[in-house]
Amino acid sequence: MIPDVSRGNGIRPLLAYLYGPGRREEHEDPHLVAAWDLHGAPDPGRHPRASVGRLADRLDQHAQLRAAELGAMPPNRVWHCSVRAAPEDPILGDEQWAQVARRVVRATGLEPEEGPGCRWVAVRHAVHHIHLAAVTVLPSGARPGMHRDAMRAQAECRAIEAEWGLRRVGIGERTSTSYPTSAEIIKAERHGWSEPSRVWLQRQMHLALSEAADPNGYFAALAERGVIVRVRRGEDNVAAGYSLARPGDVGAGGQIVHFAAGRLDSAMTLPRVLHHLSTKKSAEGIRS
Template sequence: MIGKVMRGRRAGGLLYYLYGPGRANEHVNPHIVAGWRHPAELEPPLRPDGGRNFRNLIGLLNQPLAALGDQGYAEPVWHCVARAAREDRVLDDDEWAQVAHEIMNRTGLACDGDDDGVRWVAVRHADDHIHIVATLARQDGTKPRTWNDFYRVREACQAVERRYGLRVTAPGDRTAARRPTRSETEQTKRKQWTEVPRVALRRHVVTAAAGAGSEEEFFRALEESGVLVRKRMSRRSPGEVTGYAVALPSHRNRSGEPVWFGGGRLAADLTLPKLRARWNGGTATRSEGNSLGEGVRVSPRWELWEEVSAAAGQAAERLRDAAAGDPGAAGDLAGATSNLLHVAADVLKDRRLRDAAEAFDRAAREPYARVPQGTPSGVRLRRAIRMLARADRMPSGTSLIADVVRLVNAVAELRAAQGRTAQATAARVAARCLGGTVTTALPARAPVRLAAADFPQSNRPNPGTLPSSSGRSAGPPRPSGPRRPRR
């Protein structure tokens, strides 16, 4: 079960929509299944003309907001959609009511036994989902907390999966990248771009970070790729950079200004503090040789090829040893594998590598954006990657792809040993993108579609052009890669 949280300003407008016909007449028999009172007390009564009278329900929902006044949220309407998978059985109204109560309890908005929680209702107008509408003002006149509400909703959905035997989905551990919003996807289709700007920027940032050993090299690489960069400066310490944002020159708002994305809006591990920790080798000591900004030179082509191959082979062996013995000991190698995929795709201009890098995205991250401790194998692989980033275009990537396939499969084994099924699946999808043989079978009921949801191929409409970093047309679209299965 998947839960999505949104915010709005008017409860009335949302209720009118939920009880209406829907955009394609998909709303059938809308009714309240749960709420802060008994559903029968809250159900909007029918008018003589057959419509619904929402005046009483809207007034009741808005009363705590009026009491809170200017101390409340700018967007005081909390809207959560909880949706079951297509292959799940149809839950009845009582079961959906339990789902709604679980969500409200886990988020702390209306805990069990708390009569002063927020006012809310859960509306069902389809077999497979409900909408929860709440106003963000407690009945005791205080302002409720919404911090990390999305992750609490994720926990509630997983609890419901266990309770009712539904399809198991991955935890909300921040290993998935930030997905494009609906408006971003619709804009991409409308302008016939081949890729959503957020996805293109994430690839630029990941590739630049992979080939850099410091933030100076990172920002320089971004600017050389044509991406607009804006640094955030400290107010307390003049000259200190505390963050950054990036934009594509061709992606602008209605005022003609660039649409900026901070690193954290692209992925949890792309903030400047996280990147600095990665460049410093995580929590490894300098005596281990973790300073990636020192001693990197461009070797002759054949030497570079041998070094990349040897580093990848050593990393794959280390990953398999860790999977068999200590699964927590080689987390940095998964991130280094992602770096290799992105840099190799950029150097070789190979679509298979690019598709694999995007598919592998989730497999690379540690839960909650933790920076793992550096290892000698990880340091060696990252040094080789930085040399590869400085190399000219290679004539062939066949041998490198074979090395990468072995490395990606080793990451899949590690993630499986760690019990991170969605991440293991993402790694296997990446191996398939490269035409490699997947060495480990998928576990029963593995959330393949959940992992594929982080694979941004579906955000590339077939016709059109990419809003490129240079502002010029990227030309006709390339052959599309693996498509995300429909939910």
């Protein structure tokens, strides 16, 4: 069970993504499984009169009150954490995922041991994972103590694995990030893009691979789709890996933001792409 923590400044675009169709229409039946207060959290996936905007306003209420006092919204107030079970784990029910959500929230400090906590929700739109979305402002206007929150979330997930008999994740084991961060979602909205760069690049990778007959054809198909491709080569000048970037996606320093292929999609590393191409039928779906 692997938690992936990120931070940002916009709760509404994050919720819109979680309740949306997903990058390849893979989101199924988005709905709440837990919240700071299920009676006070309108669920757009279950109630026809609920909306993403209304839920975002409820989550952001304490931050809005604080902003009225200070003249600006608290920075980096949005906390996002996806929690994924291993594919071989048994399918957990909504109540089990609710228990996971509540334990992670307590472990990371979103809900202090004393006094009321932050507002948060847990959204499930797939079989093997949930997303926690929170605004890290307490009712008092103070910020919660969340030092080393990612490590604390992982420690709690390890405890759940041991108690529930789930697959134990090794200390050095890593997983690719399949979903955009809050900051990436906000950047896409600012640029007027229909989807974040991470999602756009994932889609271009799969489309290019479906058209290619060999590695050069794969990289050429990516370039034809407007993707900036950077190939890493070894001492023998043989390709050893690659990263991708979206035109116009720059970081704070003005440099193009590149994503390593394996971080975009663990199934699209160079060795796996080469293996796929070597076993692909030469007469089906191949570019001339």
